[in-house]
Each structure stands twice: as C-alpha cells, then as structure tokens.
Amino acid sequence: MTDPTITQAMIDAYDEYTHLTLDRRRFMEQLTRLAGAGAAAAAIAPLLAANSAQAAIVADSDPRVKGEDITFPGGSGEMKGYLVKPAEHTGKLGTVIIVHENRGLNPHIRDVTRRVALEGFVALAPDFLSPLGGTPSDEDKARDMFATLDPSRTAADAVATVTFLKADKDGNGKVGAIGFCWGGGTVNSLAVNAPDLAAGVAYYGMQPKSADVPKIKAALLLHYGGLDERINAGIDGFRKALEAAHVEHTIYVYEGVNHAFNNDTSAARYDKQAADLAWGRTIAFLKQKLA
Known part of the structure; x- marks a missing residue:
C-alpha cells in the first residue's frame, strides 16, 4: 500500500x-x-497531525538523564513543569527553558527537554496551561485552551520561570530559552520582558511588536521554515527592528520546509535535514551564550 x-x-x-x-x-x-x-x-x-505515540529520541528511562515533574512559583500562581538534568555532571551548568507548541506540555516536548539536558544543561519545560489546570491528553482540547490564556499572565509566568532557574542549585545563573511555534512567539515575548534572559532561540515563532524590540537584551537565534508564509511575513520587520536596536541576532530561513519542521512526530511536516541543522546551531549557540 x-x-x-x-x-x-x-x-x-x-x-x-x-x-x-x-x-x-x-x-x-x-x-x-x-x-x-x-x-x-x-x-x-x-x-x-503530531503523533504522540512516536518513539522518543531520548526515552524517559534513559539513565543518562534524570527527569521529574515539579511545581514552582509562577507569576501569580503555581506552575507545573518537567525538570531534567544530566545524571552525571561536574560544576555548574547553563539552564534552558523549553517552551511547548500550542498543544501544551506533551510527550514530544518532554522528549525535547531530555535532549537538551543530554547536551549538558539543566532543562525545564513549563506547562503554560497550568493556570487552566494543566495540559490535557486531548490535543484538540489543549489547542482550544490556548485561546483563553491571558497573555499578560503567560508573560509573567515566563519571567517567573527565568527567576526560578537562575536559582537552581546545579545552574550557573545563566538562563536561555527555546520555543517552538506558540512557544517560539513566547520566547520572543520573554526576551522583551526578561532583561536577565541570556539567550533565546525561537523556532517559527510570532515576532514581537517592533516598538518592544529595544527592550531585548538577550542574544537571539531565529529559525524559520521557508514555506511558512504566515509567520515569515513578520521576518523583515523584526530584522529591521533588531538591527535598529543593535540586538545581537542570527536569522536562518530553511528553504523548502514547513512550519513545525522540527517536530519529528509529524510525518508530513517534519524535515530531518533542516531539523538536524537547526538543532546543531541551537545547541552550539546555547553552549556559547550560557557558558
């Protein structure tokens, strides 16, 4: 067949x-x-669609990492999250926030969080649906919940996550963030609202308002799929605002690939070549900025 x-x-x-x-x-x-x-x-x-049954690249039982579900203080209430660290490490590590797509903290994002930890970071994936009770198993229901989130509370919860990670006992006090789709836009917003964010990586994320760009202090790495016309419409304006504000940034557009090209649980949209190239650039960038 x-x-x-x-x-x-x-x-x-x-x-x-x-x-x-x-x-x-x-x-x-x-x-x-x-x-x-x-x-x-x-x-x-x-x-x-994404297939949550797709095998993880780094299994949750992988002995090289230790993961746990935690709660921590958000901007105005308790946040849920998934915290992962290398099982064995010496010295203090850079810390990274992983921000999910508009499906919430699902198995794929947990897998990505373990991948980040395996690269030598303290990695935390917050559940930004925590104010609504947390990510449900029904991804369509999760998608609908995002429309009811208060953007100001989401921003406050993201800033609170930076504060929480800065104090982690195994962290070195430097915090970066990676976000995908909705999470990419959230990372861009976090960069605007958290002057102590050291580095932000946004995969095909909605751009912030140009007037807010001068508030950004973090170095940015921005990945876009060449076929993603909806998001890519904002690239030129974002680039001009970043240049005018002298914000350190690098923009990559991966030609011939779609929005969500990094999500290996989506057979139609995933592009391994682009995803591997972007991931290698992401990890090198974070190792440089969070050392």
Missing part, C-alpha cells in the same frame, strides 16, 4: 486549522475536497 499524496495546500489547511480560524469539521471538509474523497482525507489527517 502506497502512502497517500500530501500537497502543500493540505499542509496549509492544517496550519490554518491549528493556528487560525478553521474548526475540525471545516478542516476535514476542506481536506476531503483537496484529497478527492473522505477516505483519503481520513488517511491523510493523521499524517499532518
């Missing part, structure tokens, strides 16, 4: 469904039209 053909129009429709105005019913109607039949659309939809 051959895999169904997935077109760019299908990927664009899924992006609209996950980030903009389409609901599930309208998305499936549009996908059926594009695929030519309901059965084909039903086969394609799981390939566009």
